[in-house]
Structure formats: structure tokens, C-alpha cells
Ligand SMILES: Cc1ncc(C[n+]2csc(CCOP(=O)(O)OP(=O)(O)O)c2C)c(N)n1
């Protein structure tokens with residue numbers, strides 16, 4: 001029996017690829033398997049090849065696999081484009097309708113199943129997804145009752161008749177394929193999972209849930225791939241908590257509305273991707289200058305301009321760190337797992353209010369949209385810290401003004417909300433004095449700049465880097481961020497088997513860079529390999545700038561729109577040593 | 578109850594002597610007192626321009642933001658705490674050029690705030706360039722041969738965008754202006770008040786005298802019915818947009834806040850934001 005397996009479904013966009021994946025993985029989740037999903041899709045709604053891949057495992061996994069065990073194909077194109085991934089002896093389940101053939105040189109078993117024909121016979125070709133997922137399930141020899149339970153859950157709302165039809169489709173699909181294969185495939189028999197249903201979600205869901213838990217009650221946002229799910233989740237949930245989402249006219253409105261809301265005391269955020277973040281830059285400067293907390297999610301995708309809107313990239317690092325004119329305090333956090341997507345939103349809102357500055361939470365497309373199993377989320381870790389927020393301020397002396405920008409030791413001034421009787425003050429993006437009134441005094445200017453930027457010196461973030469350092473002086477220190485960490489860990493197992501010693505750091509706090517925490521590991525490594533999905537080595541530049549060691553830093557870059565695979569990382573590391 | 582003096586502060590405006598913006602500041606202060614507001618319950622959000630300085634000259638919570646974005650900031654303030662009275666304000670460049678996209682959508686959205694545009698048909702702060710409100714042929718530093726773009730009619734646009742309150746006034750007519758701002762504050766929805774506010778330094782055409790000569794005050798048309806949208810549009814077109822008074826009001830449409838499902842009367846910022854363990858468990862369970 002095997003402990004992990006990869007399955008892929010391919011077809012035309014809009015043809016049921018998504019739903020086949022959803023139903024198949026929901027059922028697997030019921031058995032307690034750990035899942036890691038990858039969606040390959042293009043920027044159109046109907047048509048164009050699309051495929052979803054799921055890694056199924058009895059242990060936690062955080063990476064796409066190099067190869068493929070089972071491919072389900074709705075068309076010949078899906079076979080032609082994906083068959084090369086199949087490992088020798090892999091299986092293709094294809095719709096008999098198009099007389100599927102395997103490309104030359106592919107060593108795999110082909111099972112043509114009349115997927116469309118069965119669905120049509122049952123009344124609608126929409127049920128292709130059921131026939132296909134049922135056939136996959138049967139080949140793995142998994143219990144059919146569990147699958148039917150998942151079907152019932154998906155279609156229960158639509159009535160018993162619909163459920164029955166779908167169950168029938170599953171049955172027909174599985175019977176047909178079992179007959180062809182002569183029973184479940186022994187070599188694909190998975191070890192039983194622990195039976196504990198895991199949370200199964202995309203990073204965007206986890207961030208949206210995290211924001212809700214953090215007390216975010218207002219989200220203005222403008223739709224964009226791959227960020228829209230965040231607003232779509234919150235518009236479903238926020239009304240139950242007295243809040244709401246506004247779909248604004250553009251991202252400038254989104255960020256400025258969020259700033260206005262934070263000024264007035266609500267926890268508010270927006271979410272977008274590169275093009276939207278570009279539009280927000282002036283307003284992010286306003287938040288920095290007026291020391292107004294605000295949280296912004298940047299789900300990175302292929303840039304520049306419209307770039308590769310549905311593909312993986314990590315090329316906004318510089319823009320998030322350096323974007324906006326002038327110099328402001330700012331925090332850039334990069335979660336690297338689903339769990340962290342959740343918890344980091346809570347920390348982001350706390351940091352924003354504690355340090356009274358914009359906090360950007362940066363992900364990448366694979367982390368935002370890849371559906372993954374996730375450990376239980378801990379309610380007790382939801383701790384809200386609103387920083388130096390004054391409530392019921394005491395009466396002021398006659399002619400005394402509330403010092404919203406009071407000079408303090410740590411640079412953090414008392415914040416008070418509109419509605420407070422003794423807190424009236426003005427906020428302006430013009431340079432201002434302690435009371436918030438415009439000032440061009442050179443002395444005040446310098447003091448205010450030092451106050452604002454000085455807040456950055458004291459920023460305390462839990463776990464600014466994640467370290468896995470089993471070796472004192474490793475041959476390699478591999479550095480990753482966002483979704484690439486899991487791939488690195490898989491490559492490391494192979495590298496260690498080859499006798500190479502490796503440590504791994506995932507950078508979580510991109511700005512201000514955690515030099516102090518990072519430096520000792522850099523010091524001791526013989527070579528540092530920085531892995532990133534961009535062409536100009538932006539993360540490596542941050543390390544060179546903040547930590548040094550330019551002479552031993554090497555970059556592995558991938559900017560073709562696809563995520564790293566373990567084999568790519570392994571080969572690149574081997575080559576560089 | 579606060580008097581209009583309590584809405585004053587000690588900051589001396591840096592506007593040129595004679596600038597129309599002074600009266601608008603006074604009218605806001607009077608209107609706020611007349612509707613019974615306390616300074617701490619008023620938030621004034623402004624854009625960038627000479628006019629944009631206004632938020633700093635009123636004793637209330639103030640936010641002076643970035644050019645063209647007073648409206649989204651103000652809408653954010655209101656959504657966060659609907660118990661506040663929120664005024665957005667800025668110049669014609671701020672609201673009808675760089676911020677025009679926001680203006681149209683704020684009108685459509687109909688959040689209960691009052692938007693006061695200080696319309697001087699020119700860019701004041703940047704020292705005299707053309708504005709979308711400049712007349713065709715108007716010579717400025719950026720249009721030395723006269724503007725060749727057509728003049729924007731923001732109130733006609735407002736009507737077609739579904740505005741529920743459209744008014745126009747003249748900064749010299751303090752009485753009318755104050756009343757209209759009061760009406761705007763009381764209106765349950767988005768109120769747009771465009772105010773002719775002469776720039777004495779850079780606009781030598783649209784002067785106080787010019788306005789006095791060209792303005793058509795709706796008080797002179799007793800049969801005018803501000804609930805009639807077609808008539809409002811016609812009158813605006815007939816007068817080349819020179820009407821003052823309450824041009825249109827639709828009292829039947831609810832404000833955005835009142836239409837959001839589940840939105841409380843209590844401002845978000847006054848609510849407890851800690852999620853309960855039971856609610857959290859329910860949300861998490863949906864991902865299983
Ligand atoms: C993004 C941006 N672009 C340009 C400017 C420069 N700017 C400041 S105010 C202004 C226009 C002022 O005209 P208006 O809004 O009509 O206000 P007024 O000064 O006439 O009251 C411009 C172009 C700016 N501050 N920000």
C-alpha cells in the first residue's frame with residue numbers, strides 16, 4: 001500500500017473540471033486524507049484547457065508532486081498536455097466519446113469510460129463530473145458509501161431525486177471502470193487515513209476567516225484574480241456580525257475607504273493583487289503619514305501590467321516594501337501556510353493598530369487559491385490588541401488640544417476615535433505637529449519623520465522567520481517564502497539522501513527585515529540558495545542588503561508562471577553545490 | 578447644545594482675502610449648530626486644494642486626505658460609525674476631475690453623507706490651471722489659447738446617476754447656503770451641494786459680480802417642484818447649470834446603510850468585535 005498519490009482532472013474551462021475536483025476531494029477529506037490542490041487555469045470563463053491536480057497523502061503535505069498517478073481527461077488535449085507527467089504504470093481515465101489515445105512513448109494504462117454518454121443517458125451532461133469522479137474513486141478501491149455521503153451533501157438541497165441521479169452516475173462510472181480494469185488497482189491502494197476530517201480550504205478563505213476573527217467588520221474591495229475570494233467570503237459572513245463589504249469603483253476607493261473606516265475606529269481592510277496595489281500606493285502613503293492603521297492583502301500573480309493574471313509569481317516584493325513616495329513606517333508579512341494565512345491576519349490587524357501604520361499581508365497565487373488540508377484553528381489564539389487606543393479621554397484644559405501625534409519614547413502616540421468628546425483633532429497628510437495641525441517647521445519635520453520611522457525599530461513580530469536548521473554548519477541554507485516552503489522540504493529529503501546537509505528558512509516578516517534573527521544562520525551556512533518566483537531575485541536582494549553575504553548567495557528563479565516542483569529545486573541545488 | 582462658535586477653532590485659514598471658501602466654512606459651522614450637532618459627532622473629510630484645507634478650520638474631527646479621494650474616505654468614516662455626521666468637501670478639480678469616478682459612485686451608493694464642492698471653475702492651489710468646470714475658451718496657465726474641452730455639468734450627471742439630493746448655492750448667499758447644508762445633513766442619503774466659490778486670485782472671469790448677474794435663484798420660480806427629476810434636468814439645461822437652491826430631492830429612497838442586510842444602528846466602531854467561540858466553531862466547521 002502507498003502513502004501518497006497524485007490525481008489530476010483536465011478538460012475545457014467550464015466543463016466540470018472544478019466540480020469533479022471538489023466532489024472527489026471532499027470525499028477524500030471525509031476519510032481523513034491530507035490533500036494539497038493545484039489549479040491550472042486561464043483568464044477566461046469558458047473554453048481553454050484547465051486542470052486541477054490533487055496530492056493525496058496520509059501525512060501533511062505542502063507541495064505539488066513532480067509526477068502523476070491518475071489522469072482523468074475530458075478531452076484529448078488534456079491527455080496530450082499532461083500525459084508526460086504520468087509516472088510509468090500510471091493510469092488515464094478518459095471519456096470514450098473522443099476515442100482517446102496515448103501519446104507515443106507514454107507507459108500508462110488507458111481506460112476509456114463513456115463519461116458523457118452515461119451522463120447524457122441519465123439526463124444531463126452536467127453529470128460528467130460524477131461519472132468521472134466515481135470512476136476515479138472506484139479505481140482506488142475506496143468505500144463507495146463515503147463517496148455517496150459527499151454527493152448527498154453536495155446535492156441534498158436540490159432534493160432526493162437529484163441526489164439519486166448523481167449517486168446513479170457515480171455507480172455507473174465506477175462499475176464501468178472496474179469492469180475494464182478488472183477491479184480496483186492494487187498498486188494504487190492507499191494506506192487508510194486517520195479518519196479525522198481536516199479543514200480543507202484555500203489561503204484566501206483562511207485569510208478572510210482570519211480577518212473576521214480579528215474583528216474586521218468592513219471590507220471595501222474591487223474584484224481581481226487571485227484575491228476576489230476574500231471579499232466573496234466576507235460578504236457572505238460579515239452581515240451576521242454587523243459588518244459589510246462594499247464593492248468599490250476601483251482600488252483607490254477601496255483603500256481610502258478602508259483608511260477612513262480605520263480612522264473612525266472600525267477594523268477594516270482591503271485585498272487585491274499587483275495592479276490594484278499599484279493604484280493604492282498614494283493612499284498607503286497617507287496611512288503611513290497620518291499613522292492610520294490599515295491592513296492590505298496582496299495576492300501576488302504574474303506581472304507586470306496584466307501579466308499572467310492566473311499564474312504563480314512572487315514579483316511584488318519590492319513594490320510592497322518600497323512602493324509609495326516618501327518614507328513611511330510599514331510592515332510586510334508573508335504567511336507560508338494555510339494556518340498562517342489565518343493567524344497572520346489576526347496579527348496583521350494587531351500590528352496595524354499597535355504601530356499605527358499600514359500592514360501588507362502578501363501571498364502568492366498558489367497559497368491563495370490552492371486548496372489544502374489544514375490543522376484545526378485554535379480559538380484561544382484569537383487575541384485582539386488595539387494598541388494605544390484611548391477611550392473616554394479626560395477633559396482637556398481650556399485651549400488645550402488632544403495630541404494625536406504626541407512625541408513619545410517609542411514613537412507611538414495615543415489614538416482616539418471620532419465621537420469622543422475630549423479628543424477632537426485633525427489628521428492630515430501634510431506634515432503636521434503633535435496636535436495634527438499642518439507645520440512646515442524644519443525642527444518639527446525632522447522630529448516627526450524620526451518619530452514615525454522610529455516606530456520601525458521597535459517592531460516585535462512573533463516568528464519573523466521559520467527555521468528548520470538540523471545542521472550546525474550546513475552545506476546549504478535554502479530560503480523560501482509564501483507557498484514554496486513545502487517544495488523545498490521535499491527537495492531537501494532527496495538532497496540529504498545524497499549526503500548534502502541543508503537548513504531551511506522561510507521568511508515571514510519581509511519588512512522590516514529580521515536581520516538579527518536571520519544573520520546567525522546565514523553566517524554558518526556554506527552556501528545560501530534563495531528560491532523565488534520572479535526574474536530579478538527580489539528576496540535575495542533583501543537578504544544581501546540586510547544580512548550581507550552576497551558572495552555566497554545564489555538564486556534559483558522561476559518566472560514562467562508555474563510553481564516550483566521538488567525536482568526543480570533538487571536539481572538546481574545539486575547543480576549549485 | 579453647541580453654538581456655531583463652538584465649531585470654530587483657532588487656526589487662521591490661509592485662503593486669500595476675499596476667497597469664496599470663507600463663507601462656506603461659516604455656513605458649515607452655522608448649519609452644524611442649527612441641526613443640533615456637537616463638535617465631537619461631526620467628521621469633516623476634505624480633499625487637496627485651497628478648498629481642501631477646510632477640514633482643519635472647523636472644530637470637529639477632521640481628515641485632510643489625498644487629492645480626489647475625500648468621498649471614499651468619508652464613506653469609510655460613515656460606514657465605520659454611522660452615528661457620526663459626515664461632511665466631505667473639496668474643490669471642483671478634486672471632485673469633478675481626479676475624483677469624478679468616486680463622485681458618480683458615491684451618488685449611486687447613496688451613503689448618508691453631505692458632499693460640499695467649492696466650485697471656483699479653476700485650480701487654485703496649483704496656481705491657476707483649467708478645471709472641468711472652466712468655460713470653453715477660458716484662458717488659464719494650462720490653456721493659453723482658451724479651453725477647448727466642453728464644460729462639465731456635474732449636477733446633470735448627478736441626476737442621471739440617481740442622486741437623491743442635489744443642490745447648488747453661491748458663497749455670497751450665506752443664508753441660502755446654510756439652509757441647504759442643513760437640509761443636506763438632514764437628508765437620509767447622499768447629498769450633493771455644489772457651491773459657486775469665486776477664486777479672486779486666479780479666476781478673473783467668474784467673479785462675484787459675474788455670478789450675481791448670471792445666477793437663477795429657484796426662489797424666483799415659486800412653481801418649481803424639487804421632487805420632479807425631469808423638471809430638474811430641464812431647468813439645469815435651460816439655465817446652463819446656473820440654478821441655485823434645492824434642485825432635486827428624492828425622499829423615498831433609503832440610504833445605503835439602511836439597505837445593508839444586518840447593519841446595526843450602532844456604529845461598527847462602537848460594537849464588540851470579539852467573536853464568540855460558538856460562532857467561530859460554526860464558521861470553521863463549514864470548511865470540513
Ligand atoms: C495626485 C495629485 N495630483 C496632483 C496634485 C496637485 N494638486 C493639488 S490641488 C490640485 C487642484 C486644485 O484644484 P481644485 O481641486 O479645484 O481646488 P482649489 O485649489 O481650486 O480649491 C492639484 C492638481 C496632487 N496634490 N495630487
Ligand code: SF4
Pocket residue numbers: 591592593595596597598627628697701702775776777778779
Ligand atoms: S487661490 Fe483662489 S481658491 Fe485659493 S485661496 Fe486664493 S482665492 Fe481662494
